[in-house]
Amino acid sequence: MFTGDEPVTRRVVDRFVAGEHVPQALAVARRLVDEGLTVTIDHLGEDTSTRERADAVGAAYLTLLAALDAAGLAPRAEVSLKLSALGQALPDGGERYALRLARRICAAAQQAGTTVTLDMEDHTTVDSTLSVLRDLRVDFPWVGVALPACLFRTAADCVDLATTGSRVRLVKGAYAEPASVAYRSGAEVDAAFLRCLEVLMRGAGYPMVGSHDPALIAHADRLARLAGRSRDDYEYQMLYGVRTREQARLAAAGHRMRVYLPYGDDWYGYFLRRLAERPANLLFFLRSLLPESGRPRGDRTPPADRRA
Numbered sequence: 482m483f484t485g486d487e488p489v490t491r492r493v494v495d496r497f498v499a500g501e502h503v504p505q506a507l508a509v510a511r512r513l514v515d516e517g518l519t520v521t522i523d524h525l526g527e528d529t530s531t532r533e534r535a536d537a538v539g540a541a542y543l544t545l546l547a548a549l550d551a552a553g554l555a556p557r558a559e560v561s562l563k564l565s566a567l568g569q570a571l572p573d574g575g576e577r578y579a580l581r582l583a584r585r586i587c588a589a590a591q592q593a594g595t596t597v598t599l600d601m602e603d604h605t606t607v608d609s610t611l612s613v614l615r616d617l618r619v620d621f622p623w624v625g626v627a628l629p630a631c632l633f634r635t636a637a638d639c640v641d642l643a644t645t646g647s648r649v650r651l652v653k654g655a656y657a658e659p660a661s662v663a664y665r666s667g668a669e670v671d672a673a674f675l676r677c678l679e680v681l682m683r684g685a686g687y688p689m690v691g692s693h694d695p696a697l698i699a700h701a702d703r704l705a706r707l708a709g710r711s712r713d714d715y716e717y718q719m720l721y722g723v724r725t726r727e728q729a730r731l732a733a734a735g736h737r738m739r740v741y742l743p744y745g746d747d748w749y750g751y752f753l754r755r756l757a758e759r760p761a762n763l764l765f766f767l768r769s770l771l772p773e774s775g776r777p778r779g780d781r782t783p784p785a786d787r788r789a
Contacts, residue, residue, distance in 0.1 A: 496722040498525070499744040503548050506744035509721070510549075510558050517732040518740050520558040521598060521718070522549075525745035526566040532578065535568030539582035541745070543589050550593035559596040561627075561741065562586060564610055580613050587621040598625035598648065598689075603656040604632055604663065611638070622646050627691065629654030630674035631663045639677045643684020650718060651677055652691035675700055682708040688715045689739070693724045698731075712736050 499509035499522075510520045524542055529535045542560060549555045567579035583597075590597045599617075601610055610626065617624045625648030628635050632654065642649050653670050654663065664670050674697060681688035682704040690701045698717065705715050716737035719728055732738040 494748050497720065497743070498748045499721060499742050501744065501746045501748065503545055503744075506545070506742065507548055507552055507554065509744075510554055510742060511552070513721075513740050513742070514554060514557045516729065518728060518738050519716070520554075520740050520742050521561045522558060523561040523563075523600070523741065523743040523745075524566070525743050525747040527563045527602065528565050528570065529568050530571070532568055532571065535566070535571070535578060535582060538566045539585060542586045546586070546589040546593045546595070549595065555593040555595040559598065560586070560590065561598045561600050563600045563602060564613055565602055565606065569606065569609060569613075576609050576613065580616055583613060583617060584620070587617055587624060591621060596623050596625065596648070597621070598627065598650055601627040601629055601652075604629075604658050607632070607634070607638075623648065625650060625687075625689065627652055628677070629656075629658075629663075630677045631658060631670045633662060633664070635673070636677055636680065639680040639684075643681050643686045645685040647684075647686035648689060649681055649686055650689035650691045651681060671697065675704075679704055682710060682715070689718050690715065691718045691741075693719050693727070695727070698727075 499506045506522055510522060513520050522545060524538065524545060526534075526538050529538060542562065545560060546555075549558050549560075562583065564576075564579045564583065567582040568575050569579040571578060583599075587597050599610055599614055601607065614624060614626050623646065626642070627650040628638055628642070630651055630653055639649065639651070651674065653674055664673050671694075674692070678688065678690065678697075678701060682701075688701075688705075690698070692698060692701070701715075701717070705712075712735050716739050717731055718739045718741055721740050721742045728738050728740060
């Protein structure tokens with residue numbers, strides 16, 4: 482069992498997680514912003530089982546947002562938030578509890594001059610997350626949300642959310658969903674992703690393309706041009722530590738390129754959950770440690786590209 486001190490484990494953590502504390506996250510965010518990128522920061526943690534822990538996560542986000550404001554990073558660094566970390570699944574009113582904490586976080590983000598995006602978790606959370614999103618958007622219409630293209634329902638959700646001012650991050654989907662609700666093969670998921678992305682690009686909202694797949698990125702650029710979108714009217718998003726040269730290339734070409742930057746002391750649980758949800762992610766994590774020039778040619782979509 483890993484303790485977190487083994488060289489391979491430490492190397493993986495350092496590659497994909499920006500440390501355990503806010504100053505470390507800010508230092509990485511500053512470097513990325515100085516390189517012409519934008520950032521969305523995730524305080525690691527999910528599946529909170531007590532209100533005390535949910536309150537602690539909420540307080541951590543308030544601390545983070547105050548630090549982003551003080552550092553002058555808020556215009557280029559937002560936060561990503563899992564509602565399960567705020568107690569969404571708690572018995573007896575968990576959704577209401579998560580909404581209350583999320584409101585506080587959104588108010589702090591607005592005061593700092595930045596935004597919040599709600600991460601999507603497995604299919605059982607979608608209705609609840611979209612319900613919280615609707616409530617939050619009454620006062621904070623800029624709140625974004627992630628949608629997993631692998632779910633059968635997502636095309637219809639994209640139609641509903643492709644409205645003026647709506648920020649939607651489209652991803653393939655992180656979780657091993659049952660065949661009754663989701664596409665399972667890579668080709669089916671890719672096709673669903675493109676169908677959903679076309680809806681978003683043709684809509685009135687702001688699409689956020691969450692993918693590391695070169696083919697999907699090229700298609701996204703084509704769909705944006707066909708929809709008459711300028712490069713400041715949509716953005717690309719990728720995980721911290723993944724395809725860093727491509728991130729730099731997109732930014733240098735004038736695209737908005739946002740890096741999903743996790744930090745926090747729950748990094749061990751983060752990796753264990755990713756591997757439990759989709760064991761093929763282990764191969765992705767290890768392969769991503771190789772220099773980009775040393776990866777096999779034709780290497781397309783990494784398994785962890787399915788992550789929200």
